Amino acid sequence: MEIVNPIRLLVTLGDMAGIGPEVVLKALPLIQAKDVQITLVGNQQRLRALGDQVQLPLGDYATIDVPLGADQGLQLGQGNAASGDLSFRSLQTAISYCLKDGYDGVVTAPIAKSAWLAAGHHYPGQTELLAEMAGVDRFGMLFAARSPITQWTLCTLLATTHIPLRQVPAALTPELMTLKLELLLDCLQQDFGIQQPRVAIAGLNPHSGEQGQLGREEVDWLIPWLHEQQQRFPQVTLDGPVPPDTLWVTPARAWSVSGHPAHHGYLALYHDQGLIPVKMLAFDQAVNTTIGLPFIRTSPDHGTAFDIAGQGIARPDSMVAAINLAIDLSIQRRKNRSA
Numbered sequence: 001m002e003i004v005n006p007i008r009l010l011v012t013l014g015d016m017a018g019i020g021p022e023v024v025l026k027a028l029p030l031i032q033a034k035d036v037q038i039t040l041v042g043n044q045q046r047l048r049a050l051g052d053q054v055q056l057p058l059g060d061y062a063t064i065d066v067p068l069g070a071d072q073g074l075q076l077g078q079g080n081a082a083s084g085d086l087s088f089r090s091l092q093t094a095i096s097y098c099l100k101d102g103y104d105g106v107v108t109a110p111i112a113k114s115a116w117l118a119a120g121h122h123y124p125g126q127t128e129l130l131a132e133m134a135g136v137d138r139f140g141m142l143f144a145a146r147s148p149i150t151q152w153t154l155c156t157l158l159a160t161t162h163i164p165l166r167q168v169p170a171a172l173t174p175e176l177m178t179l180k181l182e183l184l185l186d187c188l189q190q191d192f193g194i195q196q197p198r199v200a201i202a203g204l205n206p207h208s209g210e211q212g213q214l215g216r217e218e219v220d221w222l223i224p225w226l227h228e229q230q231q232r233f234p235q236v237t238l239d240g241p242v243p244p245d246t247l248w249v250t251p252a253r254a255w256s257v258s259g260h261p262a263h264h265g266y267l268a269l270y271h272d273q274g275l276i277p278v279k280m281l282a283f284d285q286a287v288n289t290t291i292g293l294p295f296i297r298t299s300p301d302h303g304t305a306f307d308i309a310g311q312g313i314a315r316p317d318s319m320v321a322a323i324n325l326a327i328d329l330s331i332q333r334r335k336n337r338s339a
């Protein structure tokens with residue numbers, strides 16, 4: 001029977017010198033959801049060659065071919081201008097199709113930022129290209145990870161992402177935090193169906209500044225800002241600024257102990273403050289999700305893993321989780337639109 005209106009996803013192959021094609025080919029047979037159409041976006045000749053190399057069949061998926069560039073110096077395990085340019089054009093192609101042909105979303109295999117730079121593409125990552133082409137300036141980098149033990153989902157939004165650590169304090173402003181909190185609350189309510197979310201906001205300094213003795217960001221503006229936001233959103237619970245060294249203790253317990261109390265969402269102030277605990281706890285389950293786009297975008301939490309590319313030992317788990325989350329979010333978005 002013809003399936004009416006299946007979920008339609010584009011899956012990019014990422015930097016083809018990395019493990020992206022391998023984890024995509026390993027993940028696809030593990031996707032159990034029905035009513036899903038997946039289209040692979042990348043260089044198909046290289047995909048077939050990589051599939052042969054790691055003995056993975058391509059299967060009969062729809063494909064959108066992206067031609068190799070003038071520089072055909074693709075070398076497995078070695079990100080360079082050739083692999084960077086190809087992965088950049090593959091993502092551009094996927095976003096254009098998504099915007100033009102109404103796909104539900106894009107799942108992106110990893111790219112190497114250094115390879116993009118080598119190819120002359122000056123973006124901090126895929127997130128910024130997605131936002132630019134989608135024409136949005138309110139967007140965020142959220143990591144969602146569902147525990148295989150308790151089914152509890154850890155949702156962590158990063159207030160700042162790919163900037164040098166020394167630039168973080170100046171980048172953290174009440175305006176930025178308000179933008180990120182609004183995105184997080186909207187995501188928890190709309191995408192995850194949590195109507196009265198409990199959110200924990202991390203402090204910046206050790207012990208959240210110890211009443212100003214170990215740094216003043218909390219006493220000077222973060223605490224007053226939090227009180228203002230709690231007034232704005234009486235139906236949600238905002239806790240913090242929580243000392244960052246103990247913030248992750250309850251989510252770690254909720255990951256392995258059913259019913260252990262934890263927050264629905266965590267707002268980390270900078271990249272590694274949020275991603276060290278996420279990747280320690282959930283490296284094989286965490287999914288990078290760009291919120292604020294007009295379509296779904298998910299990505300595994302790992303990178304190109306050039307050190308193991310071509311060896312056939314990459315684990316597809318995070319890519320499986322990324323595809324499954326894209327399916328779940330697509331279904332939820334369709335329900336929201338028809339409500």
Ligand SMILES: NC(=O)c1ccc[n+]([C@@H]2O[C@H](COP(=O)([O-])OP(=O)(O)OC[C@H]3O[C@@H](n4cnc5c(N)ncnc54)[C@H](O)[C@@H]3O)[C@@H](O)[C@H]2O)c1
Nearest residue numbers: 110111112113114299300301302303304305307308314315
């Ligand atoms: N989603 C993305 O596009 C994304 C995410 C993170 C990093 N990156 C980029 O990837 C490049 C390499 O980054 P990195 O080395 O810091 O991190 P990485 O995640 O690529 O690798 C870190 C370590 O984890 C291992 N690893 C990663 N994924 C694995 C998998 N699926 N199975 C088994 N082992 C795996 C690698 O072998 C390596 O030892 C950088 O250019 C970085 O910017 C991209």
Ligand SMILES: N[C@H](C(=O)O)[C@H](O)COP(=O)(O)O
Nearest residue numbers: 125126127128288299301302
């Ligand atoms: N910070 C992410 C991670 O560590 O998984 C990753 O670099 C994502 O970046 P883009 O999706 O913006 O490329």
